[in-house]
Amino acid sequence: MKFFRIISYFSLASLMTVSLFACSGKTETAVDHAEKVITHEKNAKPGAAIKLISPLSISAEPNQTTNIDILLETIEATGELTIEFNLTQGLELVSSPNRQTTNLPSSSPIKIPVSFVSSANGRYYLNIHATINNNDSVAVRNFAVIVEVGPQSNPSASMSLQLKKSSGENVISLPAQESISPK
């Protein structure tokens, strides 16, 4: 009986040892085996069911007209798509209307040719205000194409507001309209 008990204990210990080796050698834990980091898109605000396919950014030369095709895509099958352009100061449209309307459905992707010019190097934005109007609703989505004229520019420091360090904390000081009076 005692002998049998010893055998039993030895067998159990052996089994456990073998199991441990087996597991440590080949067992894949779920975390160890993950091959890809899962990334989520950002949770964006609501807007029209339209997206800018291309371009997101382009390079251009100063004083030279640049011609591009803006490609948009929408799932909307009815209604009217209106595109309005608003260019940042320093960038100008050339022979392109700053407002265009297209009936939906349209060919996919929707192609909108645009020409523009800038006289100075810098980073500009071609803003696109897209409105989809159908009998059911009106929705808007805004895009902007980054236009780098000349060599890539560096981000400029905030010029209009004061950046101060206060008690170890960086602050942007905003002016107040204040009245001071005795109580």
Next chain:
Amino acid sequence: MSRVPMLSFNMKCISGVLLACTILILSACGGGGGGSNNVISTATSTAILLSSSSSSLSSNSSVSSNFSSSPSSSQGFSSSSVQATVNISGTLTYDYVPHNENHVGLNYAATAQRPIRGAVVELLDEFGQVRASTKSNPDGFFSADIQKNTSVKVRVKAQLLNTSLPTWNFKVTDNTSNNALYVLDGALASSGSDDSVRNLNANSGWSDTSYSAPRSAAPFAILDDIYVGVIRVMSAGNTQNLNPLELRWSTKNSAADGDYTRGEIGTSFYDGAAIYILGDANNDTDEYDPHVLLHEWGHYLENTLSRSDSLGGDHSDSEFLDIRVAMSEGFANAFSGMMNEDASYADASGMAQLSGFTFNIARKNRPNKGYFNEGSIGSIFYNFYSSNINKIANDFTPIFKTLNNASYYSNEALTSIYLFHAQLKNLFPEYAAVLEDLMQEQIIFGSDEYGNDESNNGGLAIELPVYKKMDSSNSSVNVCSSNQYGEPNKLGNSQFIKLNIQQPGRYNIRVILPGSNDDASQFSFIIYNKGNYLNYPSSSSSDKEIVNLTAGSYVLEVGDANHIDNKNAGIKSTTCFDVRVVAR
């Protein structure tokens, strides 16, 4: 004669003398000169203001105390003459620009001043050192004591801070200036020898037809929307700390998608770490769009106090979305309406912020009804919230308590309207009928957290059942992935399998071509356990994927990798796989 009566008499005598002396001392301090009288009256007026403002808050007294003005430097009503301090108090306001009555565009002519509520307020000396710190109360009032004849300025931080449980710390910062905190600064002026009042207003910066001055009001408009959200969540019974959060806004924040330090943020969004907010005048600004801000804060709330399995990404009211995305976006829309007590979502944009769009969150009659439509989900949530059938109208509590319950955020099923319904039914059975009626109006019939009995397939037969089922007995199931409605977060891109494991152990999960033993290529598959990712093999060598699973339920998400890379929306296709689970 006993000793006791004598001792008692002596104690009484001494006590009486002491009391008399105390009264005399206090009288000397409080009476006599006008300054001392002012200190007492100040203390009284401060107390009156605080009590009146507290009554204007919700009935949750702990909330009002968390946001009441609590001058940390105050020495009490006798401080002035004893410690040579004076009191500086005042009202803090910001310019609020409402939308037009039709909810399209901003109406600068109707600009009104609103109180800056719950913000950190400091008195700084000429060296920038903080000499007193407090918070503004719900009326925008602040009060703090400071040494007499000291040069100080009032600083209002665009920050809501609570350091007692439950804690919170919300800051409005500038992502184009190293995330510096916005502050509103008054002028350096002497505190004088008497109490004084300093009122500060943050101007919008708008003049006639454009912004021509610093937009000081914007960060405080943003902050006030968050204040509303915090108050309402606390009133709904929250006891948990809220994660610190920055709301990053700049006049440079535009629709360009690029470098955040340049303001190229693309749109207003929440990315799990911060909320970014557009501020590009004459294109798109969101600081005066409370629905936009509370929509994003609603995502933060899901993330912090509940759970969201949403993929994020672009979305709109008319689209057929992944069930998780529809739930999250629909809830966020409804949340913005609930917090604003206004079902008219409004987003101003365009030249002079005069255009934009609006939609009715509560609208029931809509196209594409179903569990995949954020409009349907938002309508259900908002109409449930505002319903008074067997419940209190406009009460956020049951919604919050369902989302904040472990049975929701630790559930094996993915987050969807189905999961919300199942848990509300468990926690608040008296409200189930109201919710179910609203769901059925939106053609949603799933009976449990997995959408069993759903009959609305959104036009895609492959969608039903919403969750296919497998168990660990060497079973196989066929699923199909489609980009019929676009990609990467649309209905059909991913299919869901409820996997039931009876025996813990090692399992080989394979995704193979239908009717063969060949591994499929270009597939995507994820295993979830209560919303947490367990594995994500991306190669075709799935037969080498061995996973240790304990007994319980899991969700497998399987799809065509080409349908989630957002590159092939123009090429419509449907791809089918066999998914097998084999015990090792």
